[in-house]
Amino acid sequence: MKHRRKILLKHAQKIDCDTLVTFEPENLFYMTGFWGEAIGLLEKNGKTTIIAPELEVGRAKDESENCDVVTAERGTGLISSLIKKIKKNRVCTDCQNYSVMLSLKKSVPKIKSSTEPFYNSRIIKDEKEVKILKKASKIIDEMFDVCSKKMKVGQKESELQTILMKYALEQEMFDTGYKSTLNPLIIAGGPNGALPHAQVSQRKFKKGDLVVTDLTLRYKGYVSDATRTFALGKISSQANEAYEIVKESQRLGLKVSKPNIDCKTVDTACRKYIEEKNYGKYFIHSTGHGIGLEVHEFPTISYRSDTKLKENMAITVEPGIYIENKFGIRIEDSLIVKDRPIVMHKFTKDLVTL
Numbered sequence: 001m002k003h004r005r006k007i008l009l010k011h012a013q014k015i016d017c018d019t020l021v022t023f024e025p026e027n028l029f030y031m032t033g034f035w036g037e038a039i040g041l042l043e044k045n046g047k048t049t050i051i052a053p054e055l056e057v058g059r060a061k062d063e064s065e066n067c068d069v070v071t072a073e074r075g076t077g078l079i080s081s082l083i084k085k086i087k088k089n090r091v092c093t094d095c096q097n098y099s100v101m102l103s104l105k106k107s108v109p110k111i112k113s114s115t116e117p118f119y120n121s122r123i124i125k126d127e128k129e130v131k132i133l134k135k136a137s138k139i140i141d142e143m144f145d146v147c148s149k150k151m152k153v154g155q156k157e158s159e160l161q162t163i164l165m166k167y168a169l170e171q172e173m174f175d176t177g178y179k180s181t182l183n184p185l186i187i188a189g190g191p192n193g194a195l196p197h198a199q200v201s202q203r204k205f206k207k208g209d210l211v212v213t214d215l216t217l218r219y220k221g222y223v224s225d226a227t228r229t230f231a232l233g234k235i236s237s238q239a240n241e242a243y244e245i246v247k248e249s250q251r252l253g254l255k256v257s258k259p260n261i262d263c264k265t266v267d268t269a270c271r272k273y274i275e276e277k278n279y280g281k282y283f284i285h286s287t288g289h290g291i292g293l294e295v296h297e298f299p300t301i302s303y304r305s306d307t308k309l310k311e312n313m314a315i316t317v318e319p320g321i322y323i324e325n326k327f328g329i330r331i332e333d334s335l336i337v338k339d340r341p342i343v344m345h346k347f348t349k350d351l352v353t354l
Contacts, residue, residue: 001033001065004121005046011117017092018044020117021082024094026293027118029221034064039082043089051081083107094118123290123298125312129222130336133291133314136224137334137344139171140215144228144347151354153207153232157187157200164215173217178295186214186227193229193328196285196320207233210243210327216295223291225316226345227332231353235327242279242321243329243351249273250331250349253287253301253317257341263305270319271303279321288316291334313337 008031012020022028022040028050029035031042038052038060049068052060060069072081079100091111095101104111125133143164150163165184168174175184181197188198189205193212205211214227229243253270267287274283288301291314299307301315309315318332331349336342 001031002046003126004030005042005048007121008042008117009044009046011120012092015092015112015114015116017090017112017117019086019089019091021086021091021093021095022118023097023100024118027094027122030118030122030293032060032064032067034060034067035221036060036063039078041082041085049085051078053078079103086111092117119298122292123313124310125292125314125336129292130312130314132220132222133224133334133336134342134344136173136217136219136222137226138346139168139173139219140217140224140226141345141347142171143167143215144213144226147213147228147230148352148354151205151211151230151232153205153209155205156202157189157192157205158202160213161185161187161200168217171219173219176216176218176223176295178216184217186212186216188212188328189232190327191325194322194324194326196322196328196330198328205232208235209233210235210239210329212328212330214330214332221293223293223295224334224344225291225295225318225332226334226347227318227330228347228349228352229329229331231351233353235353238323239327239329240351242282242323242327245274245277245279246319246321246329246331247349247351249319250317250333253319254333254335254341254343257309257315257317257335257337258339259309259311259337261309263299263301263307263309264303266301266309266315266317267303267305270317274319274321282321282323283319284322285320288318288332290315309337311337311339 020042028040041049053074183200189211190209209232216225249270286302290297320330322328333345
């Protein structure tokens with residue numbers, strides 16, 4: 001934790017700040033080890049304070065590392081306690097609340113709103129984070145094995161989700177709470193698979209379906225993300241062809257995911273191959289994204305990205321082909337960027353036919 005705080009302050013100094021204030025639970029956890037309703041304060045001397053309502057104080061004391069924990073009333077009480085500590089400092093905060101920022105600016109002249117110090121610190125994973133991500137990925141591989149044993153014709157997408165989430169919870173893997181979906185997983189059979197972010201439905205699997213199974217779950221705070229596409233019985237020749245194209249595209253993307261390579265180079269490696277096979281218009285999203293304490297973090301693996309990969313970034317590589325009203329295919333792994341990339345998922349990428 002001490003090392004993380006040094007990195008956070010280093011990035012704060014780059015934008016002329018000597019103090020960091022976080023309202024976001026992910027950044028609070030990264031800074032203190034505590035995930036909850038509170039404000040985190042990191043000062044230039046490394047002193048770290050958690051300002052929390054009374055109902056969170058006990059847990060904050062138990063779970064945080066080398067932090068002072070201060071009790072304050074919810075709402076204005078928390079803000080008042082914070083202002084007393086930072087009014088003379090050069091402060092950077094991740095606060096996204098307009099009214100709270102107005103209140104802070106009235107009392108703290110040298111305050112700015114920016115997420116840069118937090119995201120620029122979190123983008124490189126330390127040894128502890130890598131270990132957790134590897135364990136999370138291993139559990140997801142086990143869940144793909146559950147799919148290979150439990151998925152069957154006549155089963156509802158929602159029924160498979162229930163089986164998988166029961167297994168996940170037993171392994172202490174949890175829903176990410178991702179705001180853009182109503183479901184913890186993506187399980188999309190047949191034509192539903194053509195929707196990259198399909199909602200889990202009551203549709204029953206049919207013979208000849210491809211089933212896109214995207215498992216994005218949180219373990220000890222950290223998110224691992226992987227996708228496999230299964231076949232139920234014999235699939236069409238077009239679906240077979242498209243599957244092999246996606247598989248090779250993903251292999252090419254993984255191969256180039258190394259330090260000092262442009263993120264757009266990874267996207268190009270995947271996209272160019274799919275385009276050469278005349279399926280380019282069916283690859284309708286970016287190739288990947290960073291993972292960590294959130295589902296989507298920096299860097300973005302896209303043709304629009306200006307970021308270079310660095311050692312120990314954690315990213316996904318996930319090309320896909322989506323043909324409306326027919327099928328979807330996506331193959332995705334989470335990996336740690338190295339000269340020899342560490343692909344954290346071992347479940348086969350050969351087409352598994354059930």
